[in-house]
Amino acid sequence: MKLAIVGAGMIVKDFLSMIVEIPEIKLQAIIGTDMDIDVMNQLKEKYSIKSVYTDLEQSLANEDVDTVYVAVPNHLHYSFAKRALQAGKNVICEKPFTLNLRELEELRSIALENNLVLLEAITNQYLSNYKGIQDSLKKLGTIKVIECNYSQYSSRYNAFKEGTILPAFNPKFGGGALMDLNIYNIHFVVGLLGMPKKVNYFANIAHEVDTSGVLVMDYESIKVVSIGAKDSTADIHSTIQGEDGSIVIDGPTNVIDKYTVHLNKQQAVQEDHKVNGHRMFEEFKTFNKVIAEHDMTFVEAKLNHSLKVMQVVDLARKSAGLS
Numbered sequence: 001m002k003l004a005i006v007g008a009g010m011i012v013k014d015f016l017s018m019i020v021e022i023p024e025i026k027l028q029a030i031i032g033t034d035m036d037i038d039v040m041n042q043l044k045e046k047y048s049i050k051s052v053y054t055d056l057e058q059s060l061a062n063e064d065v066d067t068v069y070v071a072v073p074n075h076l077h078y079s080f081a082k083r084a085l086q087a088g089k090n091v092i093c094e095k096p097f098t099l100n101l102r103e104l105e106e107l108r109s110i111a112l113e114n115n116l117v118l119l120e121a122i123t124n125q126y127l128s129n130y131k132g133i134q135d136s137l138k139k140l141g142t143i144k145v146i147e148c149n150y151s152q153y154s155s156r157y158n159a160f161k162e163g164t165i166l167p168a169f170n171p172k173f174g175g176g177a178l179m180d181l182n183i184y185n186i187h188f189v190v191g192l193l194g195m196p197k198k199v200n201y202f203a204n205i206a207h208e209v210d211t212s213g214v215l216v217m218d219y220e221s222i223k224v225v226s227i228g229a230k231d232s233t234a235d236i237h238s239t240i241q242g243e244d245g246s247i248v249i250d251g252p253t254n255v256i257d258k259y260t261v262h263l264n265k266q267q268a269v270q271e272d273h274k275v276n277g278h279r280m281f282e283e284f285k286t287f288n289k290v291i292a293e294h295d296m297t298f299v300e301a302k303l304n305h306s307l308k309v310m311q312v313v314d315l316a317r318k319s320a321g322l323s
Contacts, residue, residue: 001024001025001026001066001067001090001287001288001291001292002026002028002064002065002066002067003025003026003027003028003029003065003067003068003069004028004029004030004031004059004060004062004065004067004068004069004089005027005029005030005031005049005068005069005071006031006032006056006068006069006070006071006072006080006084007031007032007070007071007072008030008032008036008039008040008043009071009072011071011094012030012043012071013043014280015069015071015280015284016043016046016047017278018276018278018280018281018284019047019284020047021276021278021281022281022284022285022288024288024292025284025288027047027048027049027050028049028050028051028062028064028065029049029050029051029052029053029059029062029065030043030044030049030051030052030053031052031053031054031056031059032052032053032054033054034054036054037052037054040052050064056080056083057083057087060083060084060087060089061087065089066089066090066291067089067090067091067092067117067291068080068081068084068089068090068091068092069092069093069094069121070084070091070092070093070094071094071121072094073167073173073174074096074099074167074173074174074175074179075099075167075172075173075174077093077094077096077097077098077099077174078098078099078103078104078106078107081093081098081107081118082106082107082110085107085110085111085114085116085118086110088114088116089116090116090117090118090291091107091111091116091117091118091119092117092119092120092121092284092287093118093119093120093121094120094121095120095121095122095183095184095187096174096179096183096309096310096313097120097306097309097310098310099174099179100310100313100314101307101310101311101313101314104306104307104310105307108303108307111299111303112296112300115294115296117290117291117294117296117299118299118303119287119290119299119302119303120302120306121280121283121284121287122184122187122254122283122306123184123254123255123279123280123282123283124184124187124188124191124253124254124255124256125187125191125283125302125305126282126283126286127255127256127274127279127282127283128273128274128275128282129256129257129258129259129271129272129273129274130188130191130256131273132259132271132273133192133240133247133249133256133259134191134192136247136259136261136271137192137240137242137247139242139244139245139261139263140240140241140242140243140244140245140246140247140263141242141243141244141245142221142242142243142244143193143221143222143240143241143242144221144222144223144241144242144243145222145223145224145225145239145240145241146189146192146193146222146223146224146225146226146238146239146240146241147224147225147226147227147238147239147241148185148188148189148224148225148226148227148237148238148253149226149227149234149235149236149237149238150181150182150184150185150227150228150229150236150252150253150254151181151212151227151228151229151232151233151234151236152181152229152230152233152236152252153229153230153231153232153233154168154169154230154231156168156169157169157211157230157231160206160207160211165207168180168230169207169209169211169230170209171207171208171209171322171323175209176209176210176211176230176322177203177210177211177212177213177228177229177230177231178201178203178210178213178215178228178313178316178317178322179313180228180230181228181229181230181252182213182215182226182227182228183228183309183313184252184253184254185215185226185227185228185238185253186215186217186226186309186312186313187253187305187309188238188253189217189224189226190305190308190309190312191305192240193219193222193224194308195308195311195312196217196218196219196224196312197218197219197220198216198217198218199215199216199217199218199312199315199316199319200215200216200218200316200319201213201214201215201216201315201316201317201319201320201322202214202215202216202320203320203322204231205320205321205322208322208323209322210320210322211229211230211231212227212228212229212230212231212232213227213228213229213320214226214227215227215228215316217312236250236251236252237249237250237251238253244263244264245261245262245263245264245266246261246262247259247260247261247262248260248262254279255279256274257272257274258270258271258272258274259271259272
């Protein structure tokens with residue numbers, strides 16, 4: 001993979017701290033605004049990135065780039081991904097893929113019509129511990145209830161209460177608890193169970209954005225309660241309950257550091273199958289392989305998963321009266 005990175009924020013710095021462990025990924029460029037130039041030059045020197053750009057079109061004309069990693073604020077994902085695809089580049093886009101289902105469907109059409117790789121960077125779908133949970137579900141017998149809670153008091157919430165609306169709480173920028181935190185829980189559940197029959201979102205709303213909320217996904221015989229909060233905090237955990245036992249995940253669903261299998265009348269067993277301490281390692285290792293092999297069957301399968309997630313998001317927002 002010959003990679004150009006769009007963005008210079010926290011997620012990019014976190015990504016760069018890991019990507020040195022995957023030398024097959026060549027860092028060809030980093031792209032940002034004029035305000036980012038000093039930071040980008042520092043990152044260029046630290047991580048041996050070949051070029052720095054403040055002009056997206058100029059960077060997309062670089063023939064040494066075959067893939068673009070879109071790591072900008074949520075509301076820019078669609079437009080940047082679209083421009084990269086139209087320039088003939090493969091695209092890896094940070095979560096949430098887009099702000100709504102319609103945008104994602106358009107990106108999917110452009111990618112598949114042009115035989116290009118388009119993937120969502122959503123860590124939990126690629127973690128070995130998540131695959132271990134998928135394999136362990138059958139041990140639980142008939143699944144009855146799933147509960148996920150990702151609640152984390154935002155460092156920007158105090159400013160929000162005082163009337164300063166930063167992107168994390170700006171509905172026009174795709175802010176709010178559903179798109180920032182609960183999106184991981186949605187991916188986690190949809191990856192296990194597929195598309196729910198019914199979706200309802202009960203949100204605490206201020207200034208037209210959800211600061212916290214309870215998402216209910218109904219699979220008829222399985223009930224899912226998914227909590228995401230940026231205005232309060234609690235123990236971050238998830239539990240899958242079946243007739244023959246349960247699986248407990250301590251910590252957020254974007255990391256899944258480990259999990260514990262509790263089977264009825266048996267001693268609990270803690271499982272940990274991770275291959276790297278950084279949550280983004282396994283997904284980018286996979287992305288590199290998919291692009292190298294041009295595995296479009298894999299791409300279509302993952303896009304279908306992301307479409308289901310975005311459909312859940314659309315239904316959740318509609319039920320809560322959020323636009």
